[in-house]
Amino acid sequence: MIGIDWGTTSFRAFRIARDGTIRDRRSSPRGIMNVPDARFGDTLREEIGPWLALGEDRVLLSGMIGSRQGWKEAPYLPCPAAPADIAAALTDIAFEWAQVKLVPGLSGSDAQGVAEVMRGEEAQIVGVPTLMESGGIACLPGTHSKWARVEGGRIVSFTTHMTGEVFAALRGHTILGRTMRDGPSAGAPFEAGVRRAAEPGGLLHHIFGVRAQTLTGALAETDAAAYLSGILIGHEVSAALAGAAGAVVHVIGNPDLAALYATAIAACGGYAERHDGEAAALGLFRIGEHAAWR
Amino acid sequence: MIGIDWGTTSFRAFRIARDGTIRDRRSSPRGIMNVPDARFGDTLREEIGPWLALGEDRVLLSGMIGSRQGWKEAPYLPCPAAPADIAAALTDIAFEWAQVKLVPGLSGSDAQGVAEVMRGEEAQIVGVPTLMESGGIACLPGTHSKWARVEGGRIVSFTTHMTGEVFAALRGHTILGRTMRDGPSAGAPFEAGVRRAAEPGGLLHHIFGVRAQTLTGALAETDAAAYLSGILIGHEVSAALAGAAGAVVHVIGNPDLAALYATAIAACGGYAERHDGEAAALGLFRIGEHAAWR
Numbered sequence: 001m002i003g004i005d006w007g008t009t010s011f012r013a014f015r016i017a018r019d020g021t022i023r024d025r026r027s028s029p030r031g032i033m034n035v036p037d038a039r040f041g042d043t044l045r046e047e048i049g050p051w052l053a054l055g056e057d058r059v060l061l062s063g064m065i066g067s068r069q070g071w072k073e074a075p076y077l078p079c080p081a082a083p084a085d086i087a088a089a090l091t092d093i094a095f096e097w098a099q100v101k102l103v104p105g106l107s108g109s110d111a112q113g114v115a116e117v118m119r120g121e122e123a124q125i126v127g128v129p130t131l132m133e134s135g136g137i138a139c140l141p142g143t144h145s146k147w148a149r150v151e152g153g154r155i156v157s158f159t160t161h162m163t164g165e166v167f168a169a170l171r172g173h174t175i176l177g178r179t180m181r182d183g184p185s186a187g188a189p190f191e192a193g194v195r196r197a198a199e200p201g202g203l204l205h206h207i208f209g210v211r212a213q214t215l216t217g218a219l220a221e222t223d224a225a226a227y228l229s230g231i232l233i234g235h236e237v238s239a240a241l242a243g244a245a246g247a248v249v250h251v252i253g254n255p256d257l258a259a260l261y262a263t264a265i266a267a268c269g270g271y272a273e274r275h276d277g278e279a280a281a282l283g284l285f286r287i288g289e290h291a292a293w294r
Numbered sequence: 295m296i297g298i299d300w301g302t303t304s305f306r307a308f309r310i311a312r313d314g315t316i317r318d319r320r321s322s323p324r325g326i327m328n329v330p331d332a333r334f335g336d337t338l339r340e341e342i343g344p345w346l347a348l349g350e351d352r353v354l355l356s357g358m359i360g361s362r363q364g365w366k367e368a369p370y371l372p373c374p375a376a377p378a379d380i381a382a383a384l385t386d387i388a389f390e391w392a393q394v395k396l397v398p399g400l401s402g403s404d405a406q407g408v409a410e411v412m413r414g415e416e417a418q419i420v421g422v423p424t425l426m427e428s429g430g431i432a433c434l435p436g437t438h439s440k441w442a443r444v445e446g447g448r449i450v451s452f453t454t455h456m457t458g459e460v461f462a463a464l465r466g467h468t469i470l471g472r473t474m475r476d477g478p479s480a481g482a483p484f485e486a487g488v489r490r491a492a493e494p495g496g497l498l499h500h501i502f503g504v505r506a507q508t509l510t511g512a513l514a515e516t517d518a519a520a521y522l523s524g525i526l527i528g529h530e531v532s533a534a535l536a537g538a539a540g541a542v543v544h545v546i547g548n549p550d551l552a553a554l555y556a557t558a559i560a561a562c563g564g565y566a567e568r569h570d571g572e573a574a575a576l577g578l579f580r581i582g583e584h585a586a587w588r
């Protein structure tokens with residue numbers, strides 16, 4: 001089968017063998033925002049045509065391709081949801097060259113009943129075997145980071161943190177960005193930001209310290225962005241891990257960002273296990289096993 | 295004497311009698327950013343010329359006019375600082391038509407030793423008599439909100455919270471702004487945001503709820519900005535008031551914003567006393583009483 005994580009800005013496809021191993025992979029910047037005139041079918045054929053020619057006939061898509069802005073809207077499936085539940089809620093898409101199905105996003109609510117949605121992360125979570133078998137916590141860092149709980153082979157609940165988008169807005173559109181220059185994103189300044197997040201004062205106070213300390217020379221302009229990143233990720237992790245000290249957190253995402261989160265998780269008393277974004281391939285395979293193919 | 299609160303975007307002048315009462319006032323949008331070619335002397339004469347003609351000869355300026363981007367840089371005075379300390383640290387400015395002096399800003403550090411600065415707020419704090427006589431907490435809401443402690447007639451420490459600037463950045467430059475339409479800034483949605491801030495989950499999670507709840511219809515687009523404002527102000531107030539439940543907080547600023555903060559302070563277990571920005575007039579008068587005029 002072919003599994004595709006088709007997001008807003010990127011397209012990542014995997015050709016997957018019957019035993020779940022990845023036979024081939026390709027990626028391109030043709031996320032749904034970069035597909036002109038909604039020509040999703042043409043784009044798909046161009047990207048995976050060689051694999052179709054090899055006889056592949058089953059294609060499963062996850063991510064924003066199933067949103068209102070994508071190819072066709074796949075309604076959210078409410079939590080809790082196991083791979084078989086997700087497979088029972090796939091949306092078929094007409095495509096001349098293969099069977100194509102869309103994975104639904106998941107909906108839920110946080111502990112206080114506030115609505116939550118995800119689209120694409122569910123395939124990555126399902127693709128971490130130890131998590132699905134033993135349960136636990138998943139963290140998917142990014143523009144809108146997701147933290148999910150898995151119990152009994154089902155994704156039972158999740159929350160979203162706007163950490164990545166807030167970082168970009170603060171850096172690009174507040175006084176904090178004016179005294180920042182490019183520098184390493186990891187290392188001592190990041191760790192100092194994580195420690196700062198654990199102190200009293202609150203996030204809105206802590207971030208002002210980026211500017212105050214740059215002005216007094218206590219913080220180098222090339223270290224300011226990493227320090228700000230540490231403050232924000234530190235606040236996210238400590239809120240998400242509250243009451244779960246000692247927990248194992250499965251961090252799924254690009255290796256650089258996952259390493260930063262692992263540092264913050266350790267500082268908050270948790271244990272991080274890292275997985276790269278290719279978890280999506282195995283997740284799509286697991287969902288595909290339960291799907292009603294022709 | 296004449297006291298002037300000369301900030302980044304506004305100019306507010308007070309003609310003050312010998313007993314400290316305000317005889318006359320004027321304001322204009324000629325903040326330092328709106329004074330072309332650094333013609334501060336000409337601007338000052340145009341604004342207060344009629345008062346100088348009445349024989350006023352003593353002019354005290356506070357605010358960003360004393361910054362590097364202003365008329366002349368007035369070095370920060372370290373905390374703790376009483377009105378007499380501030381008066382002993384004034385910076386003289388050459389001006390043909392009257393004696394003109396600049397109030398220094400204050401510097402300090404928060405409980406963890408992180409640097410802090412203020413410029414202009416010190417004159418407003420000094421202008422609240424009950425605070426200077428009995429001590430207590432001052433809150434000056436705004437782009438960069440300040441919280442200060444006064445003891446024994448001196449400003450002893452203060453912290454900055456980037457609440458107003460973060461609100462503008464989130465509304466203008468993140469996904470949250472896309473589904474916001476103009477609506478009232480106070481009332482039930484603001485109060486719901488303040489309550490939300492008191493729940494677990496953290497600020498970076500709470501703000502995502504603005505979007506999630508707008509999408510599900512639980513929050514009207516015209517209420518979303520007030521709800522976001524309540525979340526941010528609620529987080530600021532609860533962090534600033536941590537460990538000081540039952541405290542009286544003197545809120546100094548424009549009446550609409552002060553009312554919002556009073557609501558959040560009450561929700562966090564404090565008691566708000568409100569003062570308008572004209573506190574700056576009495577503060578400049580108090581500092582002026584100790585100054586070395588010719």
